[in-house]
Amino acid sequence: MRVVLAAIAAAWFAAAGATGSIQPGFEDITAKAGVSSAHHNRTFENPYAHIMAGYTALGASASAADYDGDGFDDLFVTDSSVDGRNHLYHNNGNLTFTDVAAQAGIDSGNDRANASADSLWFDFDNDGRPDLLVVRFGQNELYRNLGGGRFENVTKAAGLERYLNAITAVAFDYDHDGFVDLFVGAYFQPVNLFNPQTPRFFPESFETANNGGGVLAFHNNGNGTFTDVTEKIGLKTSGWTLDLGHADANNDGWDDLYVACDFGTDRFFVNNGNGTFSDITEKAIGIDTKKGMNVDWGDFDNDGLLDIYVTNITDDYMKEGNFLWKNNGNLTFTDVSRETNTYDTGWGWGAKFFDYDNDGWLDLYVTNGWVSAGSESYVPDVFEMIIKPGIDLADARNWPPMGTKSLSGYQKKRLFHNERGQAFTDQAPKYGVDSIRDGRGIAIADFDNDGRLDMFVANANGQPFLYHNTMPGGGHWAEFALRGVKSNALGVGAQVRVTAGGGTQLRFVDGGNGFAGQSSMRLHVGLGGAATIDKVEVRWPSGVKQTLTGVPVDRLTKIVEDSSR
Amino acid sequence: MNQRGRAIVAAAIMVVAQAVGAQTAGRAFRPVIATMAFPADDADLGRLEAALTSAPDDLKAGNDYRMAVIQAKAYDRAIAFFQKLVTANPAAANAHLNYGFAYVDKIPDAGAITQVILANNALGEFTKSIEIKPSWIGLYTRGNSYLFWPRIFNRTHLGIDDLNEALKMQKAVPKQPYHVRVYIALGDGYWKIDDLTAAANTWREGLAQFPGNAQLQARLSRQGDDLKTLIEAGYDPAKRVDTSLADLWTRR
Numbered sequence: 001m002r003v004v005l006a007a008i009a010a011a012w013f014a015a016a017g018a019t020g021s022i023q024p025g026f027e028d029i030t031a032k033a034g035v036s037s038a039h040h041n042r043t044f045e046n047p048y049a050h051i052m053a054g055y056t057a058l059g060a061s062a063s064a065a066d067y068d069g070d071g072f073d074d075l076f077v078t079d080s081s082v083d084g085r086n087h088l089y090h091n092n093g094n095l096t097f098t099d100v101a102a103q104a105g106i107d108s109g110n111d112r113a114n115a116s117a118d119s120l121w122f123d124f125d126n127d128g129r130p131d132l133l134v135v136r137f138g139q140n141e142l143y144r145n146l147g148g149g150r151f152e153n154v155t156k157a158a159g160l161e162r163y164l165n166a167i168t169a170v171a172f173d174y175d176h177d178g179f180v181d182l183f184v185g186a187y188f189q190p191v192n193l194f195n196p197q198t199p200r201f202f203p204e205s206f207e208t209a210n211n212g213g214g215v216l217a218f219h220n221n222g223n224g225t226f227t228d229v230t231e232k233i234g235l236k237t238s239g240w241t242l243d244l245g246h247a248d249a250n251n252d253g254w255d256d257l258y259v260a261c262d263f264g265t266d267r268f269f270v271n272n273g274n275g276t277f278s279d280i281t282e283k284a285i286g287i288d289t290k291k292g293m294n295v296d297w298g299d300f301d302n303d304g305l306l307d308i309y310v311t312n313i314t315d316d317y318m319k320e321g322n323f324l325w326k327n328n329g330n331l332t333f334t335d336v337s338r339e340t341n342t343y344d345t346g347w348g349w350g351a352k353f354f355d356y357d358n359d360g361w362l363d364l365y366v367t368n369g370w371v372s373a374g375s376e377s378y379v380p381d382v383f384e385m386i387i388k389p390g391i392d393l394a395d396a397r398n399w400p401p402m403g404t405k406s407l408s409g410y411q412k413k414r415l416f417h418n419e420r421g422q423a424f425t426d427q428a429p430k431y432g433v434d435s436i437r438d439g440r441g442i443a444i445a446d447f448d449n450d451g452r453l454d455m456f457v458a459n460a461n462g463q464p465f466l467y468h469n470t471m472p473g474g475g476h477w478a479e480f481a482l483r484g485v486k487s488n489a490l491g492v493g494a495q496v497r498v499t500a501g502g503g504t505q506l507r508f509v510d511g512g513n514g515f516a517g518q519s520s521m522r523l524h525v526g527l528g529g530a531a532t533i534d535k536v537e538v539r540w541p542s543g544v545k546q547t548l549t550g551v552p553v554d555r556l557t558k559i560v561e562d563s564s565r
Numbered sequence: 566m567n568q569r570g571r572a573i574v575a576a577a578i579m580v581v582a583q584a585v586g587a588q589t590a591g592r593a594f595r596p597v598i599a600t601m602a603f604p605a606d607d608a609d610l611g612r613l614e615a616a617l618t619s620a621p622d623d624l625k626a627g628n629d630y631r632m633a634v635i636q637a638k639a640y641d642r643a644i645a646f647f648q649k650l651v652t653a654n655p656a657a658a659n660a661h662l663n664y665g666f667a668y669v670d671k672i673p674d675a676g677a678i679t680q681v682i683l684a685n686n687a688l689g690e691f692t693k694s695i696e697i698k699p700s701w702i703g704l705y706t707r708g709n710s711y712l713f714w715p716r717i718f719n720r721t722h723l724g725i726d727d728l729n730e731a732l733k734m735q736k737a738v739p740k741q742p743y744h745v746r747v748y749i750a751l752g753d754g755y756w757k758i759d760d761l762t763a764a765a766n767t768w769r770e771g772l773a774q775f776p777g778n779a780q781l782q783a784r785l786s787r788q789g790d791d792l793k794t795l796i797e798a799g800y801d802p803a804k805r806v807d808t809s810l811a812d813l814w815t816r817r
């Protein structure tokens with residue numbers, strides 16, 4: 001099986017390599033859309049500044065949601081410099097955007113004690129309006145969406161005022177009480193990064209570090225407050241969390257959790273269905289020593305089971321390889337990244353499944369690159385440190401300065417086209433989306449509601465990209481916006497199975513999966529040549545199941561949970 | 566054969582990483598420990614350690630022990646044992662060589678960063694072995710090891726130097742089948758520093774000495790990315806390097 005897949009992958013890869021000039025498919029409209037404000041890395045003024053700036057070259061994130069309910073997905077984009085302003089790009093409906101963050105009161109995500117790292121739209125109060133969590137090195141901020149383009153900082157009232165050094169967050173209803181709960185991944189321990197009182201706050205190991213910030217779980221009490229239930233529900237960890245991804249791995253109706261960790265083992269937690277999780281890492285994915293960066297779930301092979309894509313580091317000096325975890329259906333996964341040609345994407349960061357050409361198979365866009373600076377490489381410096389006998393890696397003073405050196409920089413992004421679930425071919429050069437900027441987060445959304453998914457890519461210390469999908473000759477499609485009644489209002493966790501053209505595709509509403517990027521909560525299905533949909537089956541987090549027939553193609557359909565069942 | 570020649574040939578018998586094809590090494594390896602419970606258990610390893618303790622510079626004993634260790638996946642035990650052995654016997658050049666191999670044997674089971682540390686430790690032991698007793702095997706081993714390091718570490722030229730020294734040594738003694746490995750590795754070294762002419766000349770010289778050698782023919786028949794793929798596949802740290810030496814003294 002593996003040999004056959006590898007041969008197929010190699011053949012397709014060779015064929016793809018034969019293509020030449022850029023073809024129509026994605027148009028860079030960043031500037032004319034008005035979303036070209038650059039991200040700036042944080043710089044530090046402390047004894048560890050020589051390494052901190054390079055080490056925290058993060059924080060370029062983008063999150064898509066229709067915050068004002070006007071039918072067009074908007075964008076929240078973070079900066080990280082001390083005086084950098086975050087952006088709320090309101091979608092004007094004509095592929096232009098207006099930054100309204102200042103008017104909305106949510107632009108001030110950075111100061112001397114906090115640096116924005118990520119953001120998350122989630123409707124914690126079930127009013128149907130996405131609220132906003134700004135994830136920060138420092139303290140997170142929760143903004144309640146009041147409607148009319150106004151937001152209110154409710155961090156303290158919600159019980160979320162806490163020093164965390166967070167880098168990622170997802171929200172889903174783990175206990176099916178009808179409210180989405182909040183899961184935060186923290187990179188560093190809760191030390192003050194801007195004025196550390198100890199030099200020992202760096203990872204103690206490159207492969208088994210357990211002195212990171214771990215995962216924190218906040219139960220939504222349904223009254224505007226949250227309670228830290230991390231230990232109670234079995235999620236206490238101490239890894240260097242970089243990303244979280246939730247989905248129902250075994251189709252039992254309860255969403256499970258994948259934790260991607262830098263400097264050590266990723267973790268897989270199965271939801272026991274009783275308000276607790278169990279760590280089944282060893283059985284599910286085995287113990288790895290890699291640098292997990294990204295978690296995205298999607299059924300790439302259309303077998304009705306959600307698979308997982310995790311990026312790691314692959315370069316001349318370190319060949320970890322990514323994971324494409326094929327779901328075996330029994331809470332175990334098999335890595336098929338080599339066979340599918342998704343193994344090597346350089347120093348990987350955010351990656352997202354989406355069907356860019358509406359052929360009915362989930363494709364994959366992958367960002368990469370750590371620090372693109374001068375011509376000298378930082379690699380020999382860091383390895384010289386590593387091989388020193390007895391080196392205390394946790395001590396930031398032992399880390400060599402990066403200066404203007406590069407580390408896995410200038411790497412080309414990958415747009416993997418899914419070849420019917422068997423392999424992927426890189427089409428990024430073909431469509432001109434192979435930028436060498438230091439990519440971080442990806443937000444996928446159909447910003448112009450034309451049925452073709454667009455991409456916003458946030459780059460560290462650089463301008464982002466908004467790629468408008470202009471793919472010619474695409475297939476039919478369908479999009480769905482879900483509204484929960486018994487379930488949480490935005491339907492996070494709901495699974496939708498669309499049967500058309502002799503096949504069934506599975507999509508689900510995710511609550512912010514993917515490193516530094518949140519895609520639209522609307523579900524998109526490419527239908528290829530199928531001009532009709534046989535049926536749409538929805539399984540809500542509440543357990544309610546609905547089957548719809550006569551659903552039209554080539555348009556957005558709103559589905560409201562049937563609360564009578 | 567004079568004493569120096571015998572020493573070189575004897576040392577050459579204990580060839581290194583990649584000196585033997587995996588298939589043939591496997592065949593030769595089995596009889597060596599055929600009397601042993603398989604895989605080796607704690608008692609087996611203990612007996613082999615006792616034998617090696619009484620003859621620390623015995624290459625065959627060291628090799629037999631490491632092969633048993635690989636079967637038992639007792640890499641850390643072997644590293645700890647060899648560390649004690651060379652501490653007690655600092656002049657035992659072959660103990661240092663096997664100690665270096667013990668680090669190499671653990672590499673496929675280690676994470677990417679630990680692999681670097683292990684490889685670096687192995688180089689340190691190979692160097693000590695050469696410093697104690699310069700040998701073809703020591704130079705070939707260390708030279709070949711340098712080629713596993715990515716170019717960015719700037720170690721390839723050190724490997725080329727070692728392999729040229731090994732080539733000089735082997736030209737001074739009767740030709741052995743395993744001498745072909747130096748031609749292959751040295752050519753690979755030149756290829757890694759983009760001296761394609763020197764690479765091809767080395768491989769051609771090797772083919773003249775060892776007509777029909779498939780690996781040399783493969784290198785000389787490929788160019789560009791095809792050649793790159795072929796060579797790089799041989800220096801993949803994720804793949805287990807065959808460090809068994811038994812095949813060579815079986816041939817003898």
